[in-house]
Amino acid sequence: MRKTNLAMAFSYEQAMILDSAKAFCSDKSTIAAVRNLLDGETGFNPQVWQEMVALGWTGIAIPEEYGGLNLGVGALVPLAETMGRHLLGTPLISSALTAQAILRSGTESQRAAWLPALADGAAGALALLDNEDWGGDFSGCTVSGSGDNLTLTGRKLMVADGAVADLFVVSASHAGQPVLVLVEAKQLPAGALESKTLIDETKRACNVDFSGVTVTSSALLTPSASTLHELRLIGALLTAAEATGTAAAALDLIVSYLTTRVQFGRLIGSYQALKHPTVEILLQMDAARSLIYHAATLIGDGPIDSDTEIACRMAKAQATEALLFAGDRAVQFHGGMGFTYDCDAQLYIRRAQWAQHQYGDAQHHRRKLADLLLD
Amino acid sequence: MTIANAPKELPEHAEFRKEIAAWLRANTPADPGFLLPQTFMEVGSDQVLDFLREWQFKVWSAGYLGMAWPKQYGGQGAAPIYQSIVDQEMKRLRVPICFNVIGLGWAGPLILDIGSDIEKEKYLKGILNADDIWAQGFSEPNHGSDLGSIQTRAERDGDDYVINGSKIWTTMGNYAKYMILLARTDPQAERRYNGLSFFLAPMKTAGITTQPIKKLTGEYGFTETFFTDARIPANCIMGDEGQGWRIAMKTLQYERGAEAGAAGGISILSIAMNDLLNMAQDIERDGQPLLKDPITRDNLVKFLIEEQALYLAEQRGAIPALTRDYPNSIALSGKLRGTEFFRRMRQYALTLQGANGALYVGDSEATDGGFWQRAYLNNFSTTIGGGTSQVQANIIGEHVLGLPKD
Numbered sequence: 001m002r003k004t005n006l007a008m009a010f011s012y013e014q015a016m017i018l019d020s021a022k023a024f025c026s027d028k029s030t031i032a033a034v035r036n037l038l039d040g041e042t043g044f045n046p047q048v049w050q051e052m053v054a055l056g057w058t059g060i061a062i063p064e065e066y067g068g069l070n071l072g073v074g075a076l077v078p079l080a081e082t083m084g085r086h087l088l089g090t091p092l093i094s095s096a097l098t099a100q101a102i103l104r105s106g107t108e109s110q111r112a113a114w115l116p117a118l119a120d121g122a123a124g125a126l127a128l129l130d131n132e133d134w135g136g137d138f139s140g141c142t143v144s145g146s147g148d149n150l151t152l153t154g155r156k157l158m159v160a161d162g163a164v165a166d167l168f169v170v171s172a173s174h175a176g177q178p179v180l181v182l183v184e185a186k187q188l189p190a191g192a193l194e195s196k197t198l199i200d201e202t203k204r205a206c207n208v209d210f211s212g213v214t215v216t217s218s219a220l221l222t223p224s225a226s227t228l229h230e231l232r233l234i235g236a237l238l239t240a241a242e243a244t245g246t247a248a249a250a251l252d253l254i255v256s257y258l259t260t261r262v263q264f265g266r267l268i269g270s271y272q273a274l275k276h277p278t279v280e281i282l283l284q285m286d287a288a289r290s291l292i293y294h295a296a297t298l299i300g301d302g303p304i305d306s307d308t309e310i311a312c313r314m315a316k317a318q319a320t321e322a323l324l325f326a327g328d329r330a331v332q333f334h335g336g337m338g339f340t341y342d343c344d345a346q347l348y349i350r351r352a353q354w355a356q357h358q359y360g361d362a363q364h365h366r367r368k369l370a371d372l373l374l375d
Numbered sequence: 376m377t378i379a380n381a382p383k384e385l386p387e388h389a390e391f392r393k394e395i396a397a398w399l400r401a402n403t404p405a406d407p408g409f410l411l412p413q414t415f416m417e418v419g420s421d422q423v424l425d426f427l428r429e430w431q432f433k434v435w436s437a438g439y440l441g442m443a444w445p446k447q448y449g450g451q452g453a454a455p456i457y458q459s460i461v462d463q464e465m466k467r468l469r470v471p472i473c474f475n476v477i478g479l480g481w482a483g484p485l486i487l488d489i490g491s492d493i494e495k496e497k498y499l500k501g502i503l504n505a506d507d508i509w510a511q512g513f514s515e516p517n518h519g520s521d522l523g524s525i526q527t528r529a530e531r532d533g534d535d536y537v538i539n540g541s542k543i544w545t546t547m548g549n550y551a552k553y554m555i556l557l558a559r560t561d562p563q564a565e566r567r568y569n570g571l572s573f574f575l576a577p578m579k580t581a582g583i584t585t586q587p588i589k590k591l592t593g594e595y596g597f598t599e600t601f602f603t604d605a606r607i608p609a610n611c612i613m614g615d616e617g618q619g620w621r622i623a624m625k626t627l628q629y630e631r632g633a634e635a636g637a638a639g640g641i642s643i644l645s646i647a648m649n650d651l652l653n654m655a656q657d658i659e660r661d662g663q664p665l666l667k668d669p670i671t672r673d674n675l676v677k678f679l680i681e682e683q684a685l686y687l688a689e690q691r692g693a694i695p696a697l698t699r700d701y702p703n704s705i706a707l708s709g710k711l712r713g714t715e716f717f718r719r720m721r722q723y724a725l726t727l728q729g730a731n732g733a734l735y736v737g738d739s740e741a742t743d744g745g746f747w748q749r750a751y752l753n754n755f756s757t758t759i760g761g762g763t764s765q766v767q768a769n770i771i772g773e774h775v776l777g778l779p780k781d
Contacts, residue, residue, distance in 0.1 A: 004683065008690035015696040248700065255776050269778035276768045282776060283712055286704055287684035290691045294683075314680045363673070366680075370672040373679055374652065 005307040008290075009297045014075050020055065021082035029088035031344055034202060037089065042164050043204040044090040050121065052090060059119030061301075062099050066115035073100065073234055077241045077296035081289075084245030087347060089202045091123040091161040093238045098124025100234055101169040103301070105180055105223040114167060114182070125165035126231065127156035127183075127208055134232070134360040135367075141210060143174035143181060148216035150174075152181065155209040160358070162206040163195055169221070170210055171228060178228060180221040187213050200354035202347065230304045233312040235359035237295050240312075240319035243355040244288040247319070250326035250348040251281050254333050268333075277329055284322035291315040310372055313365040320356040327352035391457060395464045398437060403470045404430060410736070412596070413749065414643040415476040416546050416756045419587075419595030424550055427474040431505040434640065440473060441503040441638040444487065449500035450638075458639035465641045473640025477546060478502035478509035481629045482555045482575070484636030485622070489614065498553070498575065503638060510551035510578065512542040512558075512600060513623060522557065522623060523567050527602060529558035529574065531616075534609050536560075536574070538582070538602040544760065548585040548598030551578045557623050560616045571619030574611045581605065592752045593736075630761055646717070646750050648682050651675070651724055654742070658727060665727055678720050685712055704775045711767040714757040721751035 028048045037043055052058065060075050062068025069075075076096055083092065099118045102111055118124055130140040141154030156170060168183045188208070195206040221227075258269030258278065268274055295311035304312075327349035331338040338345050356362065384392070407426055418424055434440045435449070442458040444450025451457075465473075473479060483502045486494050501507030518524040527540025538558060545554070556574040564570030576583075582605030585598035614622055628634040655666040655675065665671050691697050692705035724747040725732040736745030758764045772778040 004686065006683075006686050006690060008687060008694070010694045010696055018696055251776075255778065258778055267779040269772075270781040272765070272769070272781060275772040275778050275781070276765070278776060278778065279708075279711075279768045279771045282701065282704060282771065283708055286688065286701075286708070287681065289697065290684050290687035291680070293691060293694075293697055294687050314683055317676075318680055318684065366673050366676040367669075369676045369679070370669075374666055374672055374675060 005298065005311070006294070007297045008294055010293065011071075011075075013069075013071050014078050014296075017057075017060070017071075017075055018078035018082065021057075021079045024051075024055070025082050025086035025088050029083075029086040031087075031347075034087045034089075034347065038201040043202060044088075048088075049090045052092065053121035057092060058095055058121050061096055062103070062115050062119045066111060067119040068099075068115065072301060073237070073299045074296035076238060077292055080238045080241035081245040081292065084242030084351075085249045087202050087246065087249070087351065089204070091125070091164055093235075093242065094126065094161040094165070095122070095124040096238065097126050097231060097235055098165075098167060098169050101126065101180060101221065101223075101227070101231055102182075104230060105221040105227045107222065110182065110218070110221065117166070122166045123161060123164050124167045124169065125159050125162045126235070127159045127162070127168050127170040127210070128228075128232070129157040129159075130154070131157065134357065135364050137228075139171045139173050139178065141170060141172040143172050143179060143215075143220075148218075150181075150215050150217065150219070152183070152210040152213045152215070154211060155207055157207050158196060158205045159208050160203065160205045162208050163193055163204055168208065168210075172210075174220070178223065180223050180227065181215060182219045182221065183210060183213055183215065187215070189213070198354060200350045202351065203354050224303075226303060232359055233304055233309055234299070236316035236365065237292065237299065237312045239355055239358040240288065240295075240315040241292045243319040243323040243352070244285060244292050246348055246351050246355065247281070247285040247288060247323040247326040250323070250330040250345070251278070251285055253344055253348070254278055254281065254326075254330050257334055274333055278333075281322070281326045281329060284318070284325055288315065288319040288322045291318050306372060310369060313369050313372075316360065317362040317365040317369070320352070321362050323348070323352040323355055388456060388460060392460050392464060395439060395461050396468065398439070399464055399468050399470050402433060402437070403468070411471055412474070412644075413646070413753060414756065415472055415474045416760075417592075417594055417596045417753060418474055418547050418550070424474075424547075427471060428505045430471050431473045431475060431640070434473060435503045435505070440640050441479070441483075441499075444483070444499065444503070444638055448487075448495050449503040455635065462639050462641055466645045469644060470641075472642055472644065474547075474642075475502060475505050475508055476642040477511045477551075477555065478507065478553075479638040479640055480642065481511065481626050481637075482509050482553070483638050484629050484634070485555070485613075485626050486575075487636060489622070489625075494575070494613075501552075507552040508547055508550045510545045510548050510554045510600075512545060512554045512556040512576070514542065514544045516541060516543045516599070523620070525557055525559055525571060527556075527558045528562070529556075529560050529572060531560070531609065532606075535606040536609055536612070538576070538605040538607060540602050542600040542602075543588075543597075545585065545598045545600045546596065548578075548600045549587055554578055554600070555626065557619050560619070564617065568620040569617050571623070572616045573613045573619040573622040574607065575613060576607045576611055580607055590753075591755065592749055627761065646721070648675075648679055648720070651678070651720060651727075654724060654747070655727055658729070658742075660729075671727065674723065678716075678723070681716055682720075685716060688712070701775050704771070707775055708767070708771050710757075710761065711764055711771065714754065715764055718751070718754045718758050721747060721754050725751055 059068030060071050061073050064070045102114050143150050145151050170181045192209045193206045261268045292315045295315045298308040298311050330345035331349050334343050334345050337343045439461045441450040442453040443455040446452045529536040554576045556576040559570050560572040561570035582603045584601045587595045588597045656664050658665040688705050728742045731742050734741035735748050
């Protein structure tokens, strides 16, 4: 019988980040501001990004010796949740994951070369996907050659924030071994970036063709057998946190409509057909929130143990299911208005489709959880 | 720096945990040869009653019940953590329940909180040692969850109140010595809630009769209770006339676990996911355990995620920074989340049993003697009793989300 880990802690620093993130995001990322950015090229306001850098948020999980705050991945969770609640789109999550890749598998000189830059607001992106399957372990992207004459071949799909990234961490195979390669944006040949049309217009992603990029051995990170696995779990957790925040925003939108819209002479929130599923959204969001902060409690800078893996996967499975449900009902409960582009429900239902697939959908994580919990 | 965390167990607490576990192992009675209840709502025969009464008395005599209640009223005056440890170990070791739940969990803490010294003296010890069984008289026929509509009358006549009406779903009504009774003292009150009063009513009173109710499961455990010109002493009232609603709501806070103070002891047998996983391991399909079937696995993992979130909710509820947008959400939704989870999980157990899912208690081939069938059907007492899940959803919608009443 497995002993269930139920640890839950929230530090003073995490509480501070949550508070300032709430104040910042509600001020800088109003729905009007979000809508203004929908058809923009980058999907975020560079001035807002610079303010986030100035607040130290890009260095939250980077050690102090590299210019960060050294608060760990757990401290990114309240920030990601709050960004999700206000649909604040910036490369923060992508950059934080890039920093984790370098922190966890970089040499001292690689860390020194890149972590201070990332803490200082350089944008990073993880290039992991070879096809639509987040569960795949093998990379079709290859590194050929030896020593300091290495050449990449292959294309990576749906690289979040790829168009603004200064630095990519690319999963590839080299002499049959999985490797992670650091590639600077300036090394990419012309036309390497192909931006994708996403269902979620607040997010940006592109396919990146790394074929022909040449690097030296100093660009090869030295991942352990579990590094890629760990990066995916951290990605799943941060996406789960963001999705939980967005589910709460969808809930807020529904509640505000249900408490103001009158039909058949009554506020529609008085109808149990709408009230009860709205309560269900609250409960689903609450469950997701408990699970993300449990995972945030367990996760550290070191290797990820099985309790932490279970926590991250549960968080991702629950948060994305909660947001799928909340976004779907947000559209439906707005009736005819919900079918229009002007209704904000569309922002949430579209985000839900993006969030469910980032770092693996709920079914993928449940399949992994079954192996962890039932065998 | 950490501002909230799962409490670490101190050495003296760990020591006590060992002590109580050893005591429970040594003192838990052997299988009596008849079905023991999974919850306190299943005390349906004298045989079961006598068994549970003896067990509760034994636990209390050893000093393991009401540990946080004052010594002068039969408790131990200990820190609440000790009773929590006892309850956790009772749950883990699956000992019989402490059945006098209306007394231990609802009436007792209420009397401790707002009762007079005389009332504390008179009632509390009998609750703990199981001499005095308590029942609850809130629900009435035709409007179970709508307490505001209570029709049972209490009319003041000299030194008595004269009670007329009926109550339903009285747990152990046929065995109870006292009842926490909600009755209408002022039918003319402008707001119907203001016409209610709260009594600690003696059940062995002329004019009070009970009629056992045969439950969905085929067992007993509840009665309907009839009051026909039943005279109870006027000093049985708690608080003043017209305060009944407020006191009843306070009582429901204890029932829902939203307020501390209960004497302790487990009131229901824990049936958790591990039991379901064990069953899925034992059942074979196509030559392998059901636990290997991909669809079953996905469903089980969904339940495991839900169970984990249920357990974590309480801990997150203790961290104000993480509950700020809906501060009372976790407390008010606990009953709905928990009882509905168990309803679906127990139903799924029957689904996994294949054709055996249709067998019932009493059949020699029923899986685990019909344990899951009984557990599933009895679980409706929790999704219906104490306010149905649908009423709970209304409460959460209105009091947590601020949605309009219907």
